[in-house]
Amino acid sequence: MNLKLFNSERKENCNEKKKNDSEYCCLLESDSSEITKVKFRLQKWFNRFPENINCEVYRRFIANEIGVHRGALFELYLHEMLFLSGYDIKIHPDIENEENTPDFYAKRKQTKFYLEAKVSKKKSQQETKEGRVGSLTIHETRPIEILRVAINKKHPAKYSLQNKPYILALNICTNGLPIDNETIKDAIYGFVMSIEESEIQLIIEGQIGKYDEKNNTFFYRNRDVSAILITTNLNAFTLTDKKATLYINPVANTPIPKDILPIDTIYYNEEKREYVTKKGKENKDLFNI
Numbered sequence: 001m002n003l004k005l006f007n008s009e010r011k012e013n014c015n016e017k018k019k020n021d022s023e024y025c026c027l028l029e030s031d032s033s034e035i036t037k038v039k040f041r042l043q044k045w046f047n048r049f050p051e052n053i054n055c056e057v058y059r060r061f062i063a064n065e066i067g068v069h070r071g072a073l074f075e076l077y078l079h080e081m082l083f084l085s086g087y088d089i090k091i092h093p094d095i096e097n098e099e100n101t102p103d104f105y106a107k108r109k110q111t112k113f114y115l116e117a118k119v120s121k122k123k124s125q126q127e128t129k130e131g132r133v134g135s136l137t138i139h140e141t142r143p144i145e146i147l148r149v150a151i152n153k154k155h156p157a158k159y160s161l162q163n164k165p166y167i168l169a170l171n172i173c174t175n176g177l178p179i180d181n182e183t184i185k186d187a188i189y190g191f192v193m194s195i196e197e198s199e200i201q202l203i204i205e206g207q208i209g210k211y212d213e214k215n216n217t218f219f220y221r222n223r224d225v226s227a228i229l230i231t232t233n234l235n236a237f238t239l240t241d242k243k244a245t246l247y248i249n250p251v252a253n254t255p256i257p258k259d260i261l262p263i264d265t266i267y268y269n270e271e272k273r274e275y276v277t278k279k280g281k282e283n284k285d286l287f288n289i
Contacts, residue, residue, distance in 0.1 A: 003058045005046055006039045010062065022064040027236055038236055041289070045076040048083060053091050067173075070119045070235055074171045075103060077234065078117050080287065081244075082106045085262055098160050113165035113226065113256060120150040121173035143179040146172060147187035151222060162224045165254045167246075169229040179232060181266065185275070188228050189221045189249050226252045229261070240289050243282055262286060 006028055014025035027039060049057055060072035082089050086108050093105035093114070104115040147170070156166040172179060231244040246261055250268035258267050263280035283289060 003046075003054060005043050005058065005061055021066070022069070023066055023235055023237070024062055024064060024069050035237075038239065041239075041287070042073070042076060042236065045080045048079065049076075050091065067119055067121050070121075070171060070173065071117070073236060074117050074119055074169070074234065077239075078115060078169055078229075079104065081261065081263075082115070084286065095159055095161070100159050102159050102161065102166075111257060111260060113167055113260065114156070114159070114161055115167045115169060115229075116154050116156075116159075117169045117171075118150055118154050119171045119173060120146055143172075143174065143183050144187055146174065147179070147184060151187065151225065151228070155222070156224045163253050165226050165256050166224065167227045167229055167256070167260075168225055169244075170231070171234045172230065172232045174232060179230070181275075184228070184230055184247055185266075188225065188247055189223075189251060222249065223251055223253045225249055226254050226256045227260075229263075239287070240284050246280075 008028075011028055014022065014029060027035060030036075046054060046057065046061070057072050057075060060068050061076075063069045063072075079089060079091075082104065087106035088108065090105040092101045092103065095101055102114045102116040104117075106113055106115060150170050150172070151168060154168050156162055156164065227246050227248045229244050229246050231242055234242045234244075244263045246263055246265040248256065248258065248265060248267040250270075258265055258278055261280070263286070265278040265280060266275055267278070268274070269276045280286075
């Protein structure tokens, strides 16, 4: 089935209200040269999906609800990133004794991992549960809570993938709320607390985690998550401007290599005892935009 994401016959479904509320209708209606290039590119990405999958992606991509539409677009974006990085990709891979499946399983030589995509957004006036990925509605406005809720909703335990290489990809749609590196690191795996007692300092020096003073214990968050890929407010109109960053969990039960994806990668350097950034490609270079 040769599905077209931007079939001109669908324009009759885009009334004035939908044009204002629907990113898909805005794309469909636009004839500008730049948007025409975007539509051609997205169709090319979509054509790489196998036929037994692309109908479901198509249904969500043409949805008027922004969260549902962006969920499908984010999957196209991630699938293309994996494809251009040389991975063999399985979509919705089978998991033994599990009905739930993550979005992708990627393998390249000895490197392999599962990847789950999620769009997280603040609550709007009208929400939908349509589609497999859709969007995760966040009632909290603090960026730290947006991230924590998203991570908990898509934890690898949902797919019985504890102790498997697992990357959670989040497109955080915050409508201008800033999310800095420290907030992201805190949400993923906690933070280092500066404690004066020498015996406690010996425990946490150079490590990543959180000390529970009440129970006198030291723990880590989300050790079953190998890394989290973060981008913000990614949509069809911002593909050339936005970029993704991979945050590698330094205490993950299943570590992954720093060069697993060709994007900016933040990891903890044990020798320097600090986070460092391995520079990667911008979207325009990665996707040849």
